Amino acid sequence: MNKVKCAVLGGSGYTAVELLKILLRHPHAEVVAVTSRQEAGKPVSAVHPVLTNRFDLPMENLDPAALQAKGVECVFGCLPHGTSMEVIPPLLDLGMRVIDLSADYRLADPVVYAEWYKETHHDTANLEHAVYGLPELFANAIRGAKLVANPGCYPQTGILGLAPLIRANLIEREGIIIDSKSGVSGAGRTPKLSTLFPECNESVSAYGIGTHRHTPEIEQALSIVGDGPVQVIFTPHLMPMDRGIFSTIYATPRLPLDEGRLVKIYKEYYRGKPFVRVRDTLPATKDTAHTNYLDLYVKLVRGRILILAAEDNLVRGASGVAVQNFNLMFGFDETTALE
């Protein structure tokens, strides 16, 4: 079988190196181009030493015609939001399929995008046909998509943590609390003050209270699952660790529930979904590190439902789920290169 020729944009970043590690072991994918503005001309392995003797392709500036000449069929965009929507339209026009890891095509309504991202959306034409790439919920739409909006790292814990309860209409749909913690790689490799070692080491801090842009992303997906509005209070925290996301979610049941039934609902909802593990033991980020698993644990505490969710922000939260989407789009087994 011919391999699918792939390009990775934003090759010097954290999600890109994680993606390259997975694609290099994918039997049906071949990475033929990696782009970077700052590192163009250097071998990928010079920028990411973990790939020494494994991948020495020189990085290049992004040129859609050059990607077309190389026969690129699938582009993975590992660029910041705001940039993706500038560079992706010509690639789609040239017939390439795109998996965008940024947030640019996740929110269906450009008015909601402008409200939370504080900038106007510049590619509403492609936004209209973008598919939200959360495979456990939207696999059928992902299979036929030309443009997949890879889901955000935090939102996956909130959406998959709550979907079984929202779907079965078992909880109140306002005031759901999602309390999340992330490792520092969640902020990317591009330097910023808050991620300097002396700023974040030995410290835990909250940010984006009431304003974080993942709030509408979580609400949008859960509103589709529940066929009606859902409102969450999402509070992210920065943790002094490299990687991992842990979310503690608090929901109020609409009717009395027993714990056995609750666990059964989760296990049935995720039966046949290879990357969501409903556990009988308490999850931890370490159990999911470097994997595409998202671990869930559910318990009744004083009349409230507590859901714990853990994942690796760079694999399950970004590059692993991107390859899961790639597998669905190109007709490969969903788990290829991910187990």
Ligand SMILES: NC(=O)C1=CN([C@@H]2O[C@H](COP(=O)(O)OP(=O)(O)OC[C@H]3O[C@@H](n4cnc5c(N)ncnc54)[C@H](OP(=O)(O)O)[C@@H]3O)[C@@H](O)[C@H]2O)C=CC1
């Ligand atoms: N880190 C994470 O855990 C997750 C990240 N994401 C999303 O994935 C995307 C990539 O994230 P991540 O890899 O962490 O980010 P990084 O900051 O690590 O890398 C992004 C890369 O994009 C390139 N870049 C930066 N600014 C521009 C620009 N204005 N124009 C063109 N290229 C630019 C840079 O490469 P160069 O300067 O060499 O061109 C940079 O290395 C982001 O949209 C992020 O929000 C999603 C889920 C999780």
Ligand SMILES: CC(=O)N[C@@H](CCC(=O)OP(=O)(O)O)C(=O)O
């Ligand atoms: C720790 C940390 O800073 N995390 C990032 C997560 C961003 C991310 O990767 O999500 P998007 O793809 O939606 O940008 C943040 O809160 O902005």
